[in-house]
Amino acid sequence: MSKDNEILEEFTSKEYEHGWSVDYEADEAPIGLTEDTIRWISSKKEEPKWLLDWRLKAFRHWETMDEPTWPNVKYPKIDYQALRYYSAPKQKSKPSNINEVDPELLKIYDRLGISLNEQKRLQGIAVDAVLDSVSVGTTFKDTLSKLGVVFCSFSEAVKEHPDLVKKYLGSVVPSTDNYFAALNSAVFSDGSFCYIPKGVRCPMELSTYFRINAANTGQFERTLIIAEDKSYVSYLEGCTAPQRDENQLHAAVVEIYAAENAEVKYSTVQNWFPGDKNGKGGIYNFVTKRGICAGNHSKISWTQVETGSAVTWKYPSCILKGDHSIGEFYSVAVTNNYQQADTGTKMIHIGKNTRSRIVSKGISAGKSQNSYRGQVQVMKRATDARNFSQCDSLLMGDKCGAHTFPYIDIHNSSAKVEHEATTSKIGEDQIFYCNQRGISSEDAVALIVNGYAKEVLNQLPMEFAVEAQKLLALTLEGSVG
Amino acid sequence: MLSIKNLHAAIEGTPILKGISLEIKPGEVHAIMGPNGSGKSTLASVLAGREEYEVTEGEVYFKGKNLLDLSPEDRAREGVFLAFQYPVEIPGVSSTNFLRTAVNQVREYRGQEPLDAVKFLSLMKEKMKLVEIDQKLLSRALNEGFSGGEKKKNEIFQMAVLEPTLSILDETDSGLDIDALKVVANGVNQLKTKENATIVVTHYQRLLDYIVPDYVHVLFDGRIVKSGSKDLALELEDKGYDWIKEEISGTTV
Ligand SMILES: Nc1ncnc2c1ncn2[C@@H]1O[C@H](COP(=O)(O)OP(=O)(O)OP(=O)(O)O)[C@@H](O)[C@H]1O
Numbered sequence: 001m002s003k004d005n006e007i008l009e010e011f012t013s014k015e016y017e018h019g020w021s022v023d024y025e026a027d028e029a030p031i032g033l034t035e036d037t038i039r040w041i042s043s044k045k046e047e048p049k050w051l052l053d054w055r056l057k058a059f060r061h062w063e064t065m066d067e068p069t070w071p072n073v074k075y076p077k078i079d080y081q082a083l084r085y086y087s088a089p090k091q092k093s094k095p096s097n098i099n100e101v102d103p104e105l106l107k108i109y110d111r112l113g114i115s116l117n118e119q120k121r122l123q124g125i126a127v128d129a130v131l132d133s134v135s136v137g138t139t140f141k142d143t144l145s146k147l148g149v150v151f152c153s154f155s156e157a158v159k160e161h162p163d164l165v166k167k168y169l170g171s172v173v174p175s176t177d178n179y180f181a182a183l184n185s186a187v188f189s190d191g192s193f194c195y196i197p198k199g200v201r202c203p204m205e206l207s208t209y210f211r212i213n214a215a216n217t218g219q220f221e222r223t224l225i226i227a228e229d230k231s232y233v234s235y236l237e238g239c240t241a242p243q244r245d246e247n248q249l250h251a252a253v254v255e256i257y258a259a260e261n262a263e264v265k266y267s268t269v270q271n272w273f274p275g276d277k278n279g280k281g282g283i284y285n286f287v288t289k290r291g292i293c294a295g296n297h298s299k300i301s302w303t304q305v306e307t308g309s310a311v312t313w314k315y316p317s318c319i320l321k322g323d324h325s326i327g328e329f330y331s332v333a334v335t336n337n338y339q340q341a342d343t344g345t346k347m348i349h350i351g352k353n354t355r356s357r358i359v360s361k362g363i364s365a366g367k368s369q370n371s372y373r374g375q376v377q378v379m380k381r382a383t384d385a386r387n388f389s390q391c392d393s394l395l396m397g398d399k400c401g402a403h404t405f406p407y408i409d410i411h412n413s414s415a416k417v418e419h420e421a422t423t424s425k426i427g428e429d430q431i432f433y434c435n436q437r438g439i440s441s442e443d444a445v446a447l448i449v450n451g452y453a454k455e456v457l458n459q460l461p462m463e464f465a466v467e468a469q470k471l472l473a474l475t476l477e478g479s480v481g
Numbered sequence: 482m483l484s485i486k487n488l489h490a491a492i493e494g495t496p497i498l499k500g501i502s503l504e505i506k507p508g509e510v511h512a513i514m515g516p517n518g519s520g521k522s523t524l525a526s527v528l529a530g531r532e533e534y535e536v537t538e539g540e541v542y543f544k545g546k547n548l549l550d551l552s553p554e555d556r557a558r559e560g561v562f563l564a565f566q567y568p569v570e571i572p573g574v575s576s577t578n579f580l581r582t583a584v585n586q587v588r589e590y591r592g593q594e595p596l597d598a599v600k601f602l603s604l605m606k607e608k609m610k611l612v613e614i615d616q617k618l619l620s621r622a623l624n625e626g627f628s629g630g631e632k633k634k635n636e637i638f639q640m641a642v643l644e645p646t647l648s649i650l651d652e653t654d655s656g657l658d659i660d661a662l663k664v665v666a667n668g669v670n671q672l673k674t675k676e677n678a679t680i681v682v683t684h685y686q687r688l689l690d691y692i693v694p695d696y697v698h699v700l701f702d703g704r705i706v707k708s709g710s711k712d713l714a715l716e717l718e719d720k721g722y723d724w725i726k727e728e729i730s731g732t733t734v
């Protein structure tokens with residue numbers, strides 16, 4: 001017993017690896033949220049009038065809404081007037097390419113192990129880095145633009161590709177969709193934009209790296225991915241934040257549009273600061289992610305490894321509108337200490353012969369609460385729709401909780417919907433078995449957990465899978481005692 | 482190599498082992514027999530370092546080191562191997578990945594370089610032949626959905642790969658068909674050297690026809706009540722345990 005306790009001690013006193021912050025000069029909006037704040041943000045970004053109007057409409061709607069209380073999470077009431085809604089690192093002049101970005105900012109990303117310098121870049125991954133509210137630079141732009149692929153910051157897209165933005169912004173997640181999506185629509189500051197033209201298979205992984213740095217500032221990014229007919233793209237999203245005592249709000253929106261025969265793979269490794277071992281601080285991660293398989297035979301696949309945040313509220317979903325379209329959701333959500341996660345997916349079958357697959361693996365340790373919430377909806381027209389859902393929970397210790405809330409709503413009798421769920425405990429005897437072969441308890445936990453999550457981890461691109469495995473092990477280190 | 486003196490152990494306050502003493506020298510094979518619930522698996526678990534068991538008295542030395550001071554993983558790294566009576570399943574983890582982790586942690590402890598993938602695979606291949614185990618089994622998740630016999634075979638395979646100094650086989654014969662029994666026994670015999678030793682826990686004389694023990698001990702109610710040669714096993718097979726029980730009560734009353 002004593003040895004396991006020691007390991008536990010060591011782990012819980014271990015600091016969050018990315019918990020540092022950097023001082024830099026910033027352009028900040030005044031604290032609080034009014035129409036003026038929104039006008040301030042919009043003018044700062046030199047936005048066209050239609051976008052300001054769109055934001056204001058979202059804001060007016062948001063004011064009429066109430067914060068949702070149905071998720072299985074508890075947190076003190078957020079004072080939206082006490083937050084700052086925009087903070088941008090001050091750059092001497094607007095960089096036109098990555099080599100002109102302030103070296104101080106590039107250093108932040110170097111420290112995270114993400115090199116924005118194209119010479120040193122990860123092989124074959126284009127990166128857009130978002131610090132606090134704004135994109136600080138995108139790599140590989142030239143290579144991509146030769147193929148007609150647009151991968152840039154959202155603000156840049158508003159300037160360079162206004163027609164595309166205007167056409168698709170809010171088309172998947174309307175500005176009035178839910179409380180946090182409305183808030184995001186009103187105040188979003190930047191994010192990534194990605195457009196894959198007809199028939200193009202994007203030759204590299206596109207990746208956005210989000211980092212919150214400023215204190216007391218909400219981060220509201222928007223990502224928009226458009227895949228035209230017969231195109232393909234694999235998109236990665238990574239997130240970290242410094243360690244702070246107070247909670248910080250992150251409310252992002254991701255919209256994906258897949259046309260006929262298009263395929264989009266969206267992978268996230270979320271490692272926002274989870275709060276300390278006593279539950280102090282950490283990010284509130286309230287995110288709306290949704291994709292529409294608009295064309296026939298299109299496919300959208302969400303893969304997420306959720307290890308961070310104090311509170312997570314997130315349901316990446318697919319609207320399967322095109323006939324024969326496919327939606328997938330693969331998730332590993334780990335909670336430790338006082339973390340709370342309420343996450344899952346929605347699969348909405350509208351077209352004929354649509355298929356969806358849900359694989360959710362929850363892992364709870366410490367005093368955390370981990371909920372899966374999933375909805376499978378089959379509409380009248382969706383003849384021969386199929387869904388398969390597998391929801392597993394793994395518990396470590398006896399002070400944590402795992403919950404499953406599946407909702408099934410079927411309006412077509414030809415639908416076949418299968419749901420399987422299991423709950424298991426990481427066994428002392430499994431760990432002992434590993435020990436007896438010479439494997440330490442920590443490595444045993446890592447082996448067992450990675451084995452458990454394998455089906456999901458297998459969906460991630462190689463480099464990401466290795467990262468994710470390490471992250472899982474790190475999050476759970478010593479949590480068996 | 483292994484010296485157990487007056488070992489007492491309890492689980493949740495209930496004494497199970499009540500004074501076991503046993504000396505094992507390199508090259509020896511010891512069989513431990515005894516009725517259900519007499520404490521055979523408990524002894525194996527205590528030697529392997531299961532935390533649920535509390536050692537209340539006695540000492541155990543292994544290769545001159547106080548075994549009871551070592552963590553379970555360090556005991557394994559020192560060369561203690563337990564073939565479990567009930568091997569556990571670890572979903573999603575392939576036997577290959579599991580064993581490679583094990584082998585390299587043992588090597589690290591001994592100050593050896595880790596084996597790279599090529600060297601490890603050739604080690605696997607060599608040992609697979611020894612215990613006639615199917616490669617397909619090893620690419621599957623560890624013990625998951627394995628038949629009883631396959632699990633036992635896999636234990637011996639792991640033993641072959643890890644090359645322990647002291648192997649404790651807890652009822653490895655139960656659940657094996659007669660051909661598998663021969664294969665497993667053959668594997669164990671081939672792994673025998675002058676330097677290593679084996680403890681075979683079994684209920685059946687049959688296994689001892691193949692793995693011939695130097696000594697046979699009878700465990701009863703947490704004590705070794707009788708030790709003898711291979712012939713003792715034959716006698717037990719013939720007469721059961723009652724006569725031993727009578728002998729004990731005869732001497733104690
Ligand atoms: N948690 C526990 N609490 C109380 N008694 C226990 C506990 N675990 C095991 N025992 C008891 O310890 C005794 C010894 O068990 P052990 O498994 O060592 O027997 P064994 O000799 O290996 O038997 P078998 O031949 O059936 O394998 C049994 O009576 C068993 O019921």
Ligand SMILES: [Mg+2]
Pocket residue numbers: 521522523566651652
């Ligand atoms: Mg037993």
